[in-house]
Amino acid sequence: MAEVKLFGRWNSPYSHRVEMALKLKGVEYEYIEEDLRNKSPLLLKYNPIHKKVPVLLHNSKPIAESSVIIEYIDETWEGPSILPQDPYERAMARFWVKFIDEKCTVAMWKACSSPGEEGEKAKEEAAQLLKFVEEEIKGKKFFGGDNIGLVDFAANFIGYWFGILQEIEGLELLTKEKYPNLCEWIDGYINDSFIKDNLPDKDKMTQVFKAYAQAGYKPKI
Structure with a gap:
């Protein structure tokens, strides 16, 4: 084994x-x-x-x-550090992972998958939550500074998955006009050679999510 x-x-x-x-x-x-x-x-x-x-x-x-x-x-395992070495910075990284996972991603997913009033409330909530992420990434290449780290990995739904879902659903929630710092991070993240080589195929993802939408099936992420 x-x-x-x-x-x-x-x-x-x-x-x-x-x-x-x-x-x-x-x-x-x-x-x-x-x-x-x-x-x-x-x-x-x-x-x-x-x-x-x-x-x-x-x-x-x-x-x-x-x-x-x-x-x-x-x-x-040895190799590049994923979490910061400084105890305070490690604590902050854990905080942002929790915030992204339990707040941002949940609201953004609901904004794409919930109909009617529930979906509208989720869009408003997601827009407010993303403002905090927008401020956190300001002036940084990655959340971990110059190198990709734990928070960048945690934010991959924001960086890649949501863009595909937003395009399919015709949303304009996460845009350069509203979130210039976050969108600059997204561009740098998905075009980083390491990240780019390890993302699922966009066309395949699009086809699958469109099929889900047509079938009325809302998968859990």
Whole structure:
């Protein structure tokens, strides 16, 4: 059995952030694709609480939740640091990951997937939350400074996935006029050679999300 296995989903921003962390560290791993509408017995075994991807299996020991997995990767393997070394900066990175995951991403997803009044409220909420991210990234190349780090990986839904969804849904929520600093970060992030080589194909993503929309199926990210 391979020392490291990753249970994931090809179009999941959470799976991809873990894959990018593994690749940044140069860790060899076996990738196992999951069908989230027909979850495998192994996924349910290794993540019985949340029953979702990603799950990292290292020497037969499972670790769930993408931000937890990335911290484990950073502490376990040598290579470029993903979290800052300074304790205060590490704490702030964890704060922004939590803010992005539990506030921004949730509101932005609802803005794309919820109809009527609920969707409008989500758009308003997302617009307000993104202002905080806009201010945080101001004057920086990446959230971690000059190098890609934990918060950049956590913000990959904002940086890539949401752009595709926004285009499909005809939204104008995240624009250069409203969020110039954030959009500058997005441009630098998705065009970074390392990130660019590890993002899912845009055309394939677009086709899948359009098919979901036509079928009335709103997948959970």
